[in-house]
Amino acid sequence: MQFGVFSVGDVTTDPTTGRTPTEAERVQSMVAIALKAEEVGLDVFATGEHHNPPFVPSSPTTMLGFIAARTERLILSTATTLITTNDPVKIAEDYAMLQHLAGGRVDLMLGRGNTGPVYPWFGQDIRNGIALAVENYALLHRLWREDVVDWQGRFRTPLTGFTSTPRPLEGIPPFVWHGSIRSPEIAEQAAYYGDGFFHNNIFWPAEHVRRMVGLYRRRFEHYGHGPADHAIVGLGGQVFMRPNSQDAIREFRPYFDHAPVYGGGPSLEDYMDQTPLTVGSPQQVIDRTLGFREVVGDYQRQLFLVDHAGLPQRTVLEQLDMLGELVVPVLRREFERMRAPDAPSDPPIHPRVVADEATARDGDRATTPAGVA
Amino acid sequence: MEGRRSLVVVAAGLRQPSSTRLLADRLAAATERHLLDAGLAADVETLELRDHAHDLVNHLLTGFPSPRLQAAIDAVAGADGLIAVTPVFSASYSGVFKVFVDVLERDGLAGKPVLLGATGGTARHSLVLEHAMRPLFAYFGAASVPTAVYAASEDWGPAGVASDSGLVARIDRAARELATAMAGRPAASDRAARNAFDDPVPFETLLAEVDPRTERD
Numbered sequence: 001m002q003f004g005v006f007s008v009g010d011v012t013t014d015p016t017t018g019r020t021p022t023e024a025e026r027v028q029s030m031v032a033i034a035l036k037a038e039e040v041g042l043d044v045f046a047t048g049e050h051h052n053p054p055f056v057p058s059s060p061t062t063m064l065g066f067i068a069a070r071t072e073r074l075i076l077s078t079a080t081t082l083i084t085t086n087d088p089v090k091i092a093e094d095y096a097m098l099q100h101l102a103g104g105r106v107d108l109m110l111g112r113g114n115t116g117p118v119y120p121w122f123g124q125d126i127r128n129g130i131a132l133a134v135e136n137y138a139l140l141h142r143l144w145r146e147d148v149v150d151w152q153g154r155f156r157t158p159l160t161g162f163t164s165t166p167r168p169l170e171g172i173p174p175f176v177w178h179g180s181i182r183s184p185e186i187a188e189q190a191a192y193y194g195d196g197f198f199h200n201n202i203f204w205p206a207e208h209v210r211r212m213v214g215l216y217r218r219r220f221e222h223y224g225h226g227p228a229d230h231a232i233v234g235l236g237g238q239v240f241m242r243p244n245s246q247d248a249i250r251e252f253r254p255y256f257d258h259a260p261v262y263g264g265g266p267s268l269e270d271y272m273d274q275t276p277l278t279v280g281s282p283q284q285v286i287d288r289t290l291g292f293r294e295v296v297g298d299y300q301r302q303l304f305l306v307d308h309a310g311l312p313q314r315t316v317l318e319q320l321d322m323l324g325e326l327v328v329p330v331l332r333r334e335f336e337r338m339r340a341p342d343a344p345s346d347p348p349i350h351p352r353v354v355a356d357e358a359t360a361r362d363g364d365r366a367t368t369p370a371g372v373a
Numbered sequence: 374m375e376g377r378r379s380l381v382v383v384a385a386g387l388r389q390p391s392s393t394r395l396l397a398d399r400l401a402a403a404t405e406r407h408l409l410d411a412g413l414a415a416d417v418e419t420l421e422l423r424d425h426a427h428d429l430v431n432h433l434l435t436g437f438p439s440p441r442l443q444a445a446i447d448a449v450a451g452a453d454g455l456i457a458v459t460p461v462f463s464a465s466y467s468g469v470f471k472v473f474v475d476v477l478e479r480d481g482l483a484g485k486p487v488l489l490g491a492t493g494g495t496a497r498h499s500l501v502l503e504h505a506m507r508p509l510f511a512y513f514g515a516a517s518v519p520t521a522v523y524a525a526s527e528d529w530g531p532a533g534v535a536s537d538s539g540l541v542a543r544i545d546r547a548a549r550e551l552a553t554a555m556a557g558r559p560a561a562s563d564r565a566a567r568n569a570f571d572d573p574v575p576f577e578t579l580l581a582e583v584d585p586r587t588e589r590d
Contacts, residue, residue: 130579131579131582131583134576134579134580134582134583135583138580138583152585153583153584153585154583154585155583184569184570184573184574185573185574185579187573188573188574188575188576188579189576189579191576192576205437205440205443211570212570214570215570215573219573219576223576261435262434262435263434264434265430265431265434265435266431266435266439270431270439271435274437274439274440275437
């Protein structure tokens, strides 16, 4: 099972100090968080994509390419790549290029984006959101699998004899997740292609997560990709930890009370009760996260949101230390212990990554001095 | 008894006791009586929006309802008939009433028999029912019954007993119209509502919708 962090990349004033990071600081903090994720033994870093303030990550493959050059084993992903307003041709090119540069350590999560004004900036209309996601992905899927594509659709200029370059690394496209909170069409899309399905799992009730994942699993089987419990599921979640849970609540409350997503709304206690947000001790985070399995079944990827609402970088890096040392090792062990014998542990991983890891292991053995082993 | 119908009553009064709740209760009782005449038992559930006021604002801010508010939203969506009563604030329905309507599922009111009611200090505001309430429910495609009921302070006699202003007759007429409409369609539990999760649109259909070769109207 893979564990990691996903970042929205918001520039938010720290409500406890009144200080607002610069864009330069926020971009660098996202990189620092990704590097830390690898250092503490997490598997995935995923960046959001936004084209409006107060968010900085407008150019995901630039950032992920930079992180790829400075990491060895971290999987680079997105949360989410806008399949509605990006040109699918450019997505095909950018992520294939990133795949080559990162030695296959790349997958991506497609989403529609929910900010109405962004669509017209890219010549689109939010009311076509589902249709854009359907058409653009159908094209992207072909561009990565067919060397020469003739194509015509509703939203983009036609293609005649087009070849997207570079071709996917060793001919194997990046694995794709489709993310949606409540649109059954997107769960249906993920199932149709046999791709992964990701629920951000930040807003509940849990029943909504359960029925979206349930639909995806059922239809995954319907479309002939294998049994429902072999479908590839990822979940989000948000946590804030201190060794003592009361300290965690005291420290996080001002960030919660002023956060753009829930500030001025329900109390921290109500929100924790009604959503997967967990503010408390590492053990509480472990217990809550293991409970997600009861909602969606055995799943393959868990991403945590830890760097939002104006939390200072030092605090976020401490959260990553706790995830890596205290939380994820237990989650790995417990999720595998509970997993049904034939349910997959991991999402599909590019064979290049598997081969490179094998080489690295062999290399370690080869350099072991004679007589010691 | 031939069957049952669910009746949800939404009362947006803010005081307790409230004349809005009083009108809502009388409309509900009269509707229950007329359903009984038609051989139908009524399951009545009354929602006081005051109890959900904080949850309504939280829903607007966070984008999702608390479990208790979700139950109220589901109750309206699943009802065979709806009675909606608001006090008149600044020449229209109250803000809390509108926020509740704002968070209802878009298609949950389509075709649903609805009885509209309002209360106010003076009869001068009675057309709020026709220029604010009725268009709002028309937007949702609800089947509002022809008679809407307005109660001004002068319509209530002492100790909350209706006077001879004609209010009792209007309540009875409106309730009869609602009960007739509710009796005239199958119970929600028997209507085959298409559920997008149990019965999704096949992906081939979604693909065909973006195929330029597909003929569109």
